[in-house]
Amino acid sequence: MPNTPNDHAKAQLDYQFDQDDDEINLGEVLGILLDSKWLIIGITFVALSLGVAKTFLDRPVYKADGLLQAKENTQSLAGLEPLTGLIDGKTPVLAEIELIKSRMILGKTIQSLHLDIVAKPKYFPIIGEAIARQFEKRNPDNAVANPLFDQIHYAWGGEAIQVDTFAVPADWEDEELILQAGKQGHFKLIRDDEIILEGEVGKLASMQLEGEKHSVSIFVSLLKARPDTYFTVMRQSKNQAIRNLRNSVSVTEKGKNTGILELTVESHSPDAAVSIVNEIANIYVQQNVDQKSAESQKTLEFLEKQLPIVKDQLEAATVALNEYRTRQGSIDLDLETQNILKSAVELRTQITLLQQKRDELRQRYTESHPTIISIDKQIARLQSQITAHDNKIEVLPETQQVILRLSRDVKVNTELYTTLLNNAQTLRIAKAGTIGNVRIIDYALLPDEPIKPKKLLIIGIAVILGIILGIVTAFVRRLLNRGVEDPHLIEKQLNIPVYATVPHSKSQKALYGKLKKPASSRHYTPVILALENREDIAIESLRSLRTTLHFAFLEARNNIIMITGPSPNIGKTFISVNLAVVMADAGKKVLLIDGDMRRGLIHKPLGLGRDNGLSELIFDAIKIEEAIHHIPQANIDFIPTGAIPPNPSELLLHERFGHFLENISAQYDLVIIDSPPILAVTDAAIIGRLASATLMVVKAGEHPMRELEQSTRRLIQAGTRLKGIVFNDLPQVSARHGYSYGKYVYQYSYKKGK
Structure with a gap:
């Protein structure tokens, strides 16, 4: 038994929503972009x-x-190489x-250049400083403020x-105060x-300050501005000033080692x-020299x-030797005793020098330092040699022993005193000639061009980001737009x-532009695309629709076609009018009825x-x-x-209405x-039941x-014969893209036409 139209219509509702495979279609991507x-x-x-x-508003940044x-080792004056053993000059x-980036160096730089005092004109927000820069660039020698922007209080260039x-109480530090320029070099300092x-x-x-023990003082050496112009002045705290300077300072080693x-x-x-670079370099070199000089001074x-002390010991030893010789008479030492004396003097002198060096090192190092441990071992070894010499002295006659000991003390103290005198004089010369282990190779020069903002780079990045953001926005808009753009998806x-x-x-x-003109200016002539441009691609598509409808009407119960759509403003009227003209061009007698009585x-x-x-016809x-x-x-x-x-x-x-359609359809080939x-x-459901075919117009996207x-469900449930869909207003270059289900809001209001 053949299926009835209603059975076929109900079967159309039994579809399922298939999802497309996740494939990247280059044509779709290009379509979305176009x-x-x-x-x-x-x-x-x-x-x-x-x-x-941004390139216009950003303040230029200069780099000096x-x-x-x-250098690895301290360079001493010629002839002072023996002294280098006393001072370690190696510094990583x-x-x-x-x-260089320490608070000691940066703090002295801030104090020397007054970097903790910030004073600048107060510009109009955002654009004021940029306008002032342009004015100063065009008028570098102008001593008067920009007359084009003579806004009160704000600075506009010059x-x-x-x-x-600038001295303020501690709780005022890092706070901006207002300095208002007056006439003839006078000014006012304003807070709150x-x-x-x-x-x-x-x-x-x-x-x-009233009620406080603090005071405020300021010395302005230069002030150039029209009266009432505002400036901002601020005394930075020491920590804040150092942080700001440290952020702007960079030190790197060129090359390796x-x-x-x-x-x-x-x-x-x-x-x-330029001033900051040169000042930091000078302070750094000077502190290095002072540090090396301080080591020599210690x-x-x-x-x-x-x-x-050594001098007193020498004098006492000399007096003791002379008194003993006076009492005992002149006594000569034999050759063996003289050799013993010479060895004893050398050993005693070395021990005394090592002990002095140890005492000097103990001011900087602990007992466990390797250098002090090494000196202690040397002293112990020399002490054992002295003990051996003392044993030799004990076998000598008593007179020889006394003379030997007294002579030894004199010679040891003489050697020690002479050595200390020489070292002291050497250190005095070294201190005067200390040059440190760092030096300035190049001082900073005034930069010609700012390093920031990099205008071409910023513009290039802006263009690239704009293109990327535009592409992302295009795809996001497509994802948010649930409109169907692929007619194949509708069929599926x-x-x-x-x-x-x-x-x-x-x-x-x-042609829509012509329709907006008053009817009198158009002389009541039809404005139809099928008449104005018969070769238009849209009209060609309607001719294809005409052929399709010819075969669709072979088994139709009447010659009435209803054209509807889901929502307004989708081109339904355009399809109806031009389809009627195209049908008439094929020799059909066509009646077009405007059934939208709203x-x-x-x-x-x-x-x-x-x-x-x-x-009026229905009312008879x-x-x-x-x-x-x-x-x-x-x-x-x-x-x-x-x-x-x-x-x-x-x-x-x-x-x-039904009788009217039945009678009128007999007089025409197509209604x-x-x-x-x-x-x-x-309304569409009512009209559709009387038509043999219904076309639903769908607008792309x-x-x-x-x-x-x-x-579709409403039309079929109302008993209309939904033959097919007309996919209207398809872009010539379109992104074929599928969309998932989504909630929609539908509004449709009627206005009385004329």
Whole structure:
């Protein structure tokens, strides 16, 4: 038994939503990019504009650099090589780098250059400083503020200030105060809208704070600005000033194990960058010399303390030897005794020198230091040799022993005193000639161009980021847009054939502009694409639809076609009018009826009014001949909506409407009815039951699959014969892309047309 139309319609509802394979289609990607080309271009232009604005607004940063050399060993004056054993001159390069960035060096630099005092003009937010820079660049010698932006209080170019002294209480540090320029070099210092003190350029201004033991003082050496211009002044705390300077200072070794250090400083002022580099270099070299000189000074002080003691010991030993010779008479020592004496003197002298060196080292090292342990071993070895000599002395006659001991003491003290005198004099010379183990190779020079902002790099990055952001936005917009763009997906998901895909027509877009003009200026002539441009690609698609409909009507019960859609503004009227003209071109006698008695507008492109139409026919207020309007240019007949009734649905349900369609269809080869959207009202369901075929117009990318599913379900449940779908307004270059189910919001409002 053959299936009935309703059985076939119900079978169409039994579909399942298949998901496409996850495949990357280059054509889809290119299609998305082409569809969103203006979006990408717009975002790229915005990013480029922001990049250009950044290069204009960013303060230029200048970089100054100098070269230092950190040598491995201290260079002493010629002839002083023996002294180098007393002072260790080896310093790792990394230690020198950390020393340059230490609080000691940076603190002295801040104090010398007054870097803890920040004074600058107060500019208009965001753009003020950039405008001032441009003004100063074009007028470098101008001593007057920019007259084009003579805003009160703000600086607009040409202003300058120099503060040499600025003392505030500790709780005011790192706080910006306002300095307001006055007339003839006068100024006011303001805090929290309260005037703290008043002063004059070139004179120290101070004020004792009421109820406090602290005072505020400031010395302004330079102030160039129009009266009432604001400047910001701030006294930074020592820690904050050091942190800020350390962030701008960089020290690196050029090459490996070269000892050549590159000192660089970045600053918004090229003069300040040069001054800071040179000052840090000078302070660093001076402290190195002072440190080496301090080592020599410590050793010299130790020797000067030992010299009086050794001298007293020498004098006492000499007196004792002379007194003994006087009492005993002149006694000569034999050759063996003289040799013993010579050896004893050498040993005693070495032990005494080692003990002195040990005492000097103990001021810097502990008992467990390897150097002190080595000296102790040397002293012990020499002491054992002295004990052996003492045993030899004991076998000598008593007189020889006494003379030997007294002579030994004299000679030892003489040798020791002479050695100490020589070392002390050597250290005095070394201290005067100390040059340290670092030196300045290159001082910083004034930079020609700023290193930041790098305009070409910023603009290039902005363009690249703009393109990337535009592409990402295009894909995100596609992901958020649930509209179906692939007619094949509709056939696959809904099991309903797509009879035609109508491409987007640029000519139709131009015709819409004509329709917006008053009817009097168009002389009531039809504005139809099928008449204006018969070769348009959209019209060609409708000719293909005409062929498809020819075969679809072979078994039709009547010659009535209803055209509807899920929602408004999808081109339903465009399809109805142009399909009627195309059918008429094929020799068909065609009647076009505007069945949207809520907001039907077919009469406008046909150059007619809506009076005397379908609503009057159903009310039986006019005759059929009065409602039919012949359009000679299109060779079709047309029935407008007529007056907009208050109850369109009830009017369509009246039996007179059915009788009217039955009678009128016999007079024509084809009757085309343009009905309201199916999801908005029930009018389409009522009209569709009387037609032998229903076409649902779908706009590309406009409808989620769920909306199409619901539209199809309503039509079929109402008993309409949904033959197929017309896929309208397909972009000529389109991204074929599938979309998943999603929640949609549907609104449809009617306005009374004219």
